[in-house]
Amino acid sequence: MDISILKSSLVKLNDFIYFDENQYLREKCSNYEVLNVLSHQFEEAIKSIEQYSKMEKIFLFGNLGNLYRIAGDNKQAIIILEKSFKLAEENGLKKLKIANLIRLGEAFKFAGQYEEALRLFDIAIQTLTPTDDFGLLDFALQHKGKCLMELDESELALSHFQEALCIRKRKEDSSLIHSTQLAIQFVKENRKN
Template identity: 50%
Template sequence: MDDILKIDDLKKEFLSLQSFIYFDENDFLREKCSDEVALQKVIRDFEKAIFEGTNRSQTEELIFLYGTIGNLYRIKGEMKPAIEVLSKAVELSEGNKQISNLIRLGEALKYADQYQQALSIFNAVINQCKQEHSQLLDFAYQHKGKCLLELEEISEAYECFQKAMDLRVRKGDESLIDSTQKALNFVKHHGGLE
C-alpha cells in the first residue's frame, strides 16, 4: 500500500510540474520548463523512487518511472541519461506503452541531434501503430513532423502534421488538436508555406 501511495504522490508531483512546461516557439516547439528548480526536484524524487526499489517486482511502476524520468531529463537538456533511461523503459514495455516510450526515445535522440536515428524510430513506430491499430499513430506522426521540421524538410513535416491533425480531429481531443494546429501554424509561418 505504501508503494501505491508513493507512485500516486509522484504522479501528482509530475502533474503539478506540467504548468511549468511549455513549447518554445523560438526553438522548433521543443518542450522546455520555466522552473528548473521544480523540474530538478521531480527528477530527484523519481530517481529516489527507482533507487529505493519502489516495488521492483512491479514492472508497470518501473515503466512509468523510467519513462517519466527519461522524458524529464530530455526537457532539462540532459540527453545521455534521458536516452539511457528511456531505453530501459522501451525494453520493459510492450504494446502501447512500448510505442509511447519509443516516441519519447525518438524525441530524446532528436534533442541530442541524432536526427536519423530519431527518424528511424518514428518510422518504425508509425509502422507498428498501423499494424497494431494503435491509438498513438497521431503522436508518431506529430513527433516525426517535429523532427523533419528541425531538418528543414518543411513539406514532409507539414504532411506529417496534417496526418496527425486528421487523426486528432477524429479523436475529438481539443488539446491534441490545438497542439497540432500550433505545429501547422509554425510550419506555415516559419517554413514559408503561408
C-alpha cells in the same frame, strides 16, 4: 515513494511546460527548480526499483527519461528511456513499448541525432499502421513531423502534421488539436521559400 504522489507531481509540472517557439516548439520548462525536485523524486524512487511492479518500473524510467530530456540532459534521457523501452519489450507490453519508442525518438532528436530519431518514429508509425490499436499514431506522426521541421523538410513535416490533426480531430482532444495546429502554423510561418 508512492507512485500516486509522483503522478500528481507530474500533473503539476504541466503548469510549467511550454513549447519554445525559438527552438522549433521543443518542450521547455519555465521553472527548473520544480523540474529538478521532481527528477530527484523519481531518482530516489528508482533507487528502490525492485519494490515496484513491471508497469510501475516502466512508468518510473519513462517519466524520468522525459524529465531528463526536458532538462537538457539528453545522454541520461536516452539511457533511461532505453531501459523503459526494453522493460516494456521484455514484458510484452506493446502499447508501452511504442510509447517509449516515441519518447526515445524524441530524446535522440533533442540530442541532434536526427537519423536515429526518424528511424524510431518510422518503426512506431509502421507498427501502428493501419489499425492503431493503442491510439498512439498521432503522437508518432506529430513527433516525426517536428523532427522533419527541424531538418527544414517543411512539406514532409506538414503532411505528417495534417495526418496527426485528422486523427486528433477524431479523438476530439482540444489540447492535442491545438498542439498540432500550432506546429502547422509554425511551419507555415517559418518555412524557407
